Amino acid sequence: MVPLITKQWQAIGKEPLAPFYLIIGEEAYLHDETIRRIRAKVDSEEWFSFDLEQASIGDVMLEADTMPFFAEQKGILVNNPILFRASTKEKEKDKEKESKKAVDDFIRWIQHPSPSATVVFSAPYEKLDERKKIVKELKKVAVVIEAAPLSEQDQKSWIVSQFRAYDKQPSDELVQWIAASPSGLEFKRNEIQKAALYKGDETNVELVDFQEVAAPVLEDNVFALGEAYFLNQREQALGIYHELLKQKEEPLKLVALLASQLRLLIQVGYYKKLGYHSAQIAGQIKAHPYRVKLMMEHPLADQEQILVSKLKALAEVDMELKSSGMKKERILELYLLEK
Incomplete structure (x- = not known):
């Protein structure tokens, strides 16, 4: 079974970019890999980043509505979209009150997105505040990508696919061992690469091979x-x-x-x-x-x-x-x- 996020990555590679992407979850590797795939389809001169702990939603909208200069499409990465989650700090609550008009403007704006911009909201949180109108409305128009830890079965499929990228076949014991490790996917990906290179021209990779070169966890x-x-x-x-x-x-x-x-x-x-x-x-x-x-x-x-x-x-x-x-x-x- 192919994990949903893998299908979404395939769509990013084959289809025109969507106006909005919303990446939710705490698995850093899935966030980074999704952003990398989107960014690969945008001219480097037309890639912009905003941090909503410093910038405002209005800044994002203004940049998106500005025509790209070097290419037909621009990409905008929006980090730390704190307005999408429950406010836990007084300064966040104050900022939310101050930006109510900007939020209302944003909700109206996403109904008519810029045809020349793709906006990626990277929300590295376990979940968003589903009660907020801004979250409800954005989810209606955005491609929502779950960057949460993979299920056991999805992680096993991912591990096998990582080995196969190097033309290697891991043993069932090795797949189970890696899946059971509490390490993040980025760490696992690097360890899989080390094991694959260690095996050289040999196809099969056993647990003992992996442990020979793996960094201590x-x-x-x-x-x-x-x-x-x-x-x-x-x-x-x-x-x-x-x-x-x-x-x-x-x-x-x-x-x-x-x-x-x-x-x-x-x-x-x-x-x-x-x-x-x-x-x-x-x-x-x-x-x-x-x-x-x-x-x-x-x-x-x-x-x-x-x-x-x-x-x-x-x-x-x-x-x-x-x-x-x-x-x-x-x-x-x-x-x-x-x-």
Whole structure:
């Protein structure tokens, strides 16, 4: 199944640009890639940017209505359209009141857009204020592009397509591993490129190939740290911990991530005892199915008493880190040395 945003990118490449695009969501890569594709169809001399935290809607309208000088079409990127979201700061509310006339003018203006301008509104927010008239009216005339995190299935399709761009075929295990990572798409895209180049003329790419060249991801390193500690592999756990300290990771942050890992393992073990399969558990606890699958196979998944004991000890470490005068790095190190 092709993700909707991929179809929209294809339309941008094949069809004339629309008068308005509205990009909504917090996935930076999808924002940047959409803008890049639109910008590629506009003469560089006729590309303009506005930031609505400094400029006004009126400035955007004036530029759009000004005929392009170097080409038939101009492009206008509008960043931080704060008028499209709920006002959270007093200065935003004051600015909104002051610009009410400009907003009314804008709503009338979008009904008759400039034939020589494409205006792209980049809204890097989780959602807009759907109650606002300006949002309702713009959505009626704009091409709305969701730049939210991809669903699991869409992300898997995207990962495969990224490898295929280099004539590579990733294994199912590798696709699941990358999809389960909390990293953003831009980071994943760069890591996929590294793995593809590393394989040279070979077509198939396995998880071990990817891990050979991939940059360390904090959550994955903490997962490995937890695995080593939970299985009483003290030397390995300390080695990973000291490596994380070299990367300037804070013990308090590591404790929070380890606690999250323990809670996930406890939850998976609980539902496993009830006879749930991995997909059902993932739905219940809102976790990635691949992570759940790994946890279900964990040798301590059925040892709830041991896991709860370790979680309580970790809570004490958290308190000590926040109150003790002892060196923070040493506090967590002592915890990792305990049996």
